[in-house]
Amino acid sequence: MNAVVAPAPLTGEVRAPSSKSEAHRLLVCAAFAPGTTDIDCTTTSADIEATVRCLEALGAKIARTRVGFRVRPVPGSSATDNVPEPTPDALLDCGESGSTLRFLLPAVAALGRGGRLTGSGRLPERPLSPLYEELVAHGVTLSPQGKMPLSVSGKLRPGRFELPGNVSSQFVSGLLMAAPLMGAPVEVIVRKPVESLPYITMTVDALARFGVEVSESDAVSEDGAEARSYVVSAPRGLVSPGTVSVGGDWSNAAFWLAAGALGERGVAVRGLSDKSAQGDRQMLAALALFGARVLRSPDGAAVEPDRLVGRTLDVRSCPDLVPPLAAVAAVAEGTTRITGAARLRIKESDRLATVSAAIRALGGSASIDGDDLVIDGTPRPRGGTVDAANDHRIAMMAAVLAARCDTPVTIVGAECVSKSYPAFFEDLVALGGSCVKEN
Ligand SMILES: O=C(O)C1=C[C@@H](OP(=O)(O)O)[C@@H](O)[C@H](O)C1
Numbered sequence: 001m002n003a004v005v006a007p008a009p010l011t012g013e014v015r016a017p018s019s020k021s022e023a024h025r026l027l028v029c030a031a032f033a034p035g036t037t038d039i040d041c042t043t044t045s046a047d048i049e050a051t052v053r054c055l056e057a058l059g060a061k062i063a064r065t066r067v068g069f070r071v072r073p074v075p076g077s078s079a080t081d082n083v084p085e086p087t088p089d090a091l092l093d094c095g096e097s098g099s100t101l102r103f104l105l106p107a108v109a110a111l112g113r114g115g116r117l118t119g120s121g122r123l124p125e126r127p128l129s130p131l132y133e134e135l136v137a138h139g140v141t142l143s144p145q146g147k148m149p150l151s152v153s154g155k156l157r158p159g160r161f162e163l164p165g166n167v168s169s170q171f172v173s174g175l176l177m178a179a180p181l182m183g184a185p186v187e188v189i190v191r192k193p194v195e196s197l198p199y200i201t202m203t204v205d206a207l208a209r210f211g212v213e214v215s216e217s218d219a220v221s222e223d224g225a226e227a228r229s230y231v232v233s234a235p236r237g238l239v240s241p242g243t244v245s246v247g248g249d250w251s252n253a254a255f256w257l258a259a260g261a262l263g264e265r266g267v268a269v270r271g272l273s274d275k276s277a278q279g280d281r282q283m284l285a286a287l288a289l290f291g292a293r294v295l296r297s298p299d300g301a302a303v304e305p306d307r308l309v310g311r312t313l314d315v316r317s318c319p320d321l322v323p324p325l326a327a328v329a330a331v332a333e334g335t336t337r338i339t340g341a342a343r344l345r346i347k348e349s350d351r352l353a354t355v356s357a358a359i360r361a362l363g364g365s366a367s368i369d370g371d372d373l374v375i376d377g378t379p380r381p382r383g384g385t386v387d388a389a390n391d392h393r394i395a396m397m398a399a400v401l402a403a404r405c406d407t408p409v410t411i412v413g414a415e416c417v418s419k420s421y422p423a424f425f426e427d428l429v430a431l432g433g434s435c436v437k438e439n
Pocket residue numbers: 020021099167168169170173195196199319320343
C-alpha cells in the first residue's frame with residue numbers, strides 16, 4: 001500500500017499507543033508466573049501479537065479483554081513447579097519482531113522442552129551472536145544461525161553469562177527474563193560500553209513488578225574489561241502481581257512530538273509518563289535542544305514550534321529516536337550530527353542508509369560518516385516518494401516530514417507501520433493531516 005501524505009502542518013492532541021517494549025516484557029513475565037495476570041494494554045501491534053502468538057505456542061492461554069490481555073501461564077514454567085510441562089518442540093513464529101526472538105530464545109532453552117523459532121522480513125539476518133554462543137556454552141544445542149526455523153534442544157544451565165554491551169541489549173533482557181526459569185542464580189556480565197541501557201532498566205523494572213530482584217554492580221569481564229553485572233536470584237520464580245499496566249509508547253509518540261516542532265500550533269500527546277522506564281523519554285530533551293518549545297502536563301507533553309537549529313546528538317541509549325530526530329534535523333538550520341548510531345544498521349532496515357535515503361528522496365541533504373548520520377537542514381524540502389523499506393519507523397518519519405514539504409510525500413509500503421503502530425495514519429488524520437491510501 002502507498003500512502004500519500006499532503007504537505008500540511010499537524011496540530012491537536014492524540015493519545016500515545018501502548019508501549020510495545022513494555023508489552024513484550026510484561027507478557028513474557030506473565031506467561032511464566034503462576035496464576036492469572038491481567039495486562040492493561042489498550043492498543044496492540046504486529047510485534048505485540050507475535051509475542052502473544054509465541055507464548056500461546058508454548059502453552060500459555062492468552063485472552064483479549066476490554067482493556068488488554070488476560071494471561072494464564074505456560075504450564076510448568078515455574079522452576080518450583082513440577083506439574084504439567086510446556087508444549088514440547090513448539091514452533092514459535094516471531095514475525096519480524098527482534099524483541100520476540102531474542103526474549104523467547106533463552107526462555108525456550110531454559111524450559112528445556114525443545115522448540116523452533118522462526119521469523120520473516122529482515123529477522124533471519126539480524127544478529128543472534130553472541131547470545132547464540134553463550135546459550136551453546138551453557139548446554140543448549142542450536143541449529144546454525146541465519147537460517148530459520150532455528151531449532152533449540154537441551155536445557156539451559158544457570159551460572160555466569162557474558163555478553164558485549166554494543167550489539168543488542170535484547171540479548172541481556174532475554175537472559176534476565178529467562179533467569180527465573182532456571183532454578184538457580186544467574187549472573188549476566190555485560191562488557192562496557194553498554195548501549196541501549198534504558199532497555200535493560202525496563203527489563204529490570206518489569207521483573208521487579210513480578211517480584212524478582214536484579215542486583216546491579218560494576219564488574220570485570222573474563223578478559224579484564226570494565227563491565228556491568230546483573231545478578232538474578234529468584235527462589236520463588238516469577239510472582240504475578242495480578243494486574244499490570246503498560247504505559248504509553250514514547251518511541252512512537254516521538255513522531256508526534258517531532259510533528260509539533262515541525263508544525264505551526266503544536267501537538268500534544270496524552271498517556272505518557274515522565275516516570276516511565278522508557279529511555280525514549282529523552283525525545284523531549286532532544287527537541288528542546290533543537291530549540292522547540294516543550295511543555296509538560298500531568299498526563300503527557302506538548303511540543304510547539306520555534307526556531308530549530310541543528311545539533312550534535314548521541315543516540316547510544318535511544319536508537320529508535322533516530323527517525324523522528326532526523327525528521328526535525330532535516331529542516332533545522334545548519335548541520336545535525338547523530339553520533340553513536342552503528343546499531344541502526346541492524347534494525348528492520350539498515351536505518352543509517354534508509355533514514356538518509358528518505359531525506360534525500362524528499363530533496364533534503366543527509367549522509368553517513370562512519371557510524372554517524374550527518375544532516376544539513378533544508379527549510380522546505382521538495383517532497384516526493386520514499387520507499388519505507390518495510391521499516392515502520394521510516395514510514396512514520398516520512399509522514400511527519402511531509403508537513404514541511406512543498407509537495408505531497410508518497411510512502412511506498414506504508415502498511416509496515418502496523419509493526420508497532422497500526423493506527424498511525426488514522427492518528428495523523430486526527431491531527432489534521434491528510435492521507436490518501438492507494439493499493
Ligand atoms: O528491548 C527492547 O524493547 C528494544 C531494544 C532496542 O534494541 P537494541 O538493544 O538491539 O538496540 C530497540 O532498538 C528496540 O526497538 C526495542
